[in-house]
Amino acid sequence: MRYTTEAHIIAKQYLEQYAKHFGDDQPDVPEIHLPSCLTKKLVFKDYSLHCITNHHKAIKRTRFLQIWRMEFPNVKVRKHQKMTQCTECAVFKEAFLKKLSQDEFKKLEVRRKAHLTLQRIAREKYYKHRTKSQENPQQYLSLIIDNMDQSKTNLPRFPFVSKADNSLTKLHHHVTGVLCHSLQKAYAFTWTDQFASNCNVTLNCLMTVLDDVAKNNGGSLPPTLYLQADNAAKDNKNNYVLMFLAMLVKAEIVKKIKLSFLMVGHTHEDVDQFFSRISVKCHQQAAVTLPDLHQLISTSVKPMPYIQHINSLWDFRKLATSDYSLCDFKDIHHFVFRKADDKVTLKFKNWPLHSEPYRELDVTNAIPDLDVPSIVEGIQPEEVFRFAHGTHIQTILSIAGSRFVS
Ligand SMILES: [Zn+2]
Structure with a gap:
């Protein structure tokens, strides 16, 4: 001793x-x-x-x-x-x-x-936002959003992979994860190659989460939203996402949004912990069909995550299309949208350092109005399958079936 x-x-x-x-x-x-x-x-x-x-x-x-x-x-x-x-x-x-x-x-x-x-x-800035939302969920909402490595959730999936299975083409299943720190709740959205991997997925997931938070919050949202995202340009860090967040502020869905990105190469956070739990489950348990994958995700963390398969998407990307580029955001890691006196401002800086001053833009006239979006036309299943390298889907399903029975 x-x-x-x-x-x-x-x-x-x-x-x-x-x-x-x-x-x-x-x-x-x-x-x-x-x-x-x-x-x-x-x-x-x-x-x-x-x-x-x-x-x-x-x-x-x-x-x-x-x-x-x-x-x-x-x-x-x-x-x-x-x-x-x-x-x-x-x-x-x-x-x-x-x-x-x-x-x-x-x-x-x-x-x-x-x-x-x-x-x-x-x-630390991210942790500060997280803590603030946990201590004062009526005022602050903190979310982190990311995509899981799709190779872990392609279906069918077995804990033991034989050489024969390995060469077969699988159906790509993507998982987008969101953690809501104020509700201490995880969200998992599954989707297939029916939809292009772009910010429409991110924005639809975000809106579903906001809707769920509002339902849990007596019908309204906390005035400040802290959003933490990955640096991926096609999913998160682009003009559509910035424009859409500005539109939310302009429409007074929330009063203020802080969008932050961690340093490239140092971005793995609590949402990755969530993905690692799913990944571990995937190694332990077979997932032949989509309901299997959902069941597996539902038991990966406690409390049970909210799980939804995306069958259709709102075209928020189209809605947020504008000729106006909000700023040259490649090196920016910190954005703040705020509405005051009918004016929407965007403040941004490279890093959340006190010593670095914010640059500020009045973007009120550049932002389109929030409207009812159209629906994204998904790629037809036959087309999706044509992208997958040739193996016929029946082959996969028959093998999956035989493995499942045995
Ligand atoms: Zn480094």
């Missing part, structure tokens, strides 16, 4: 915070991966420096790594990252492998720390 010393507790807390601020939840496994530019040695170095700065007694490296192994076995530093890496982290990682002079090393360390601090600040 060993008493937990104060130094032990501090090291444990340090590691916990480190994983929270720098780690990325993995969408396919219940693990948190630290940025690729880090090694365990560098994490220990950061910890030692933290102890010196705060006048704490530091524990030895072997003990530190032991606490890491025992308390945080899911926090990993991976040599080879499966997910897309942050370019800057990859550059640091490569540079650290070379023989550097002390001066070069110090310079690189400063750059690496600045980079990780910036991604931490963006992340």
Whole structure:
């Protein structure tokens, strides 16, 4: 038996915070991966420096790594990252492998720390929004939206894949996930290649969630919406989405919307934790049909998520089409739409730093009015299947059936 010393507790807390601020939840496994530019040695170095700065007694490296192994076995530093890496982290990682002079090393360390601090600040802003909505759900609504890697949910799917099954074409099933922090509720929307993968899916999912939140909130929405999305240009970060959010503000559906994006390569968050639970279930349980997939998702997390298969989409994209481009948003990670005195303004900045001033635009006249949208014409099933490389659907279904029976 060993008493937990104060130094032990501090090291444990340090590691916990480190994983929270720098780690990325993995969408396919219940693990948190630290940025690729880090090694365990560098994490220990950061910890030692933290102890010196705060006048704490530091524990030895072997003990530190032991606490890491025992308390945080899911926090990993991976040599080879499966997910897309942050370019800057990859550059640091490569540079650290070379023989550097002390001066070069110090310079690189400063750059690496600045980079990780910036991604931490963006992340902390998201956590702040999340907490605010949980503490005051009448005023704030915080949502995160993302798409799951579709390869995990193609149907039919079996926990054990034989070579014969592997070569067969499967029906693509996409999952879009939304987490509502104020209601502590997860939403999963499934859809097939019947619809093009673009922001219409994102916007339809968003509107369904807003509708559900309003139903849970006595028919109205909290005045402020915090929306966290992925940097994908086709799904989230484009003029249609910005325009549509501005339209919601103009129509006074909500008073203010803050749309935030995390740093590219450091974007995996709690919604990916949700996806990893679905992914784990997919490895344990067969899903031959769509109801099977829904059943599997329904048991992946508690409380049970809201699940819906998208059969038709409103064409919000068409509704939000405008010749006017709201701003050059490629490097922008923080947008705020607000309506005051019949004026809709868009404020934006690269990073949510206090030191960086907002740039502001009056966009009132550029925004189309919110109207009843038309319906997206889906691609016909035969057409969808023609895109899938040739294997006849009957073959898949007969094999699925035989596997299912056996
Ligand atoms: Zn990075």
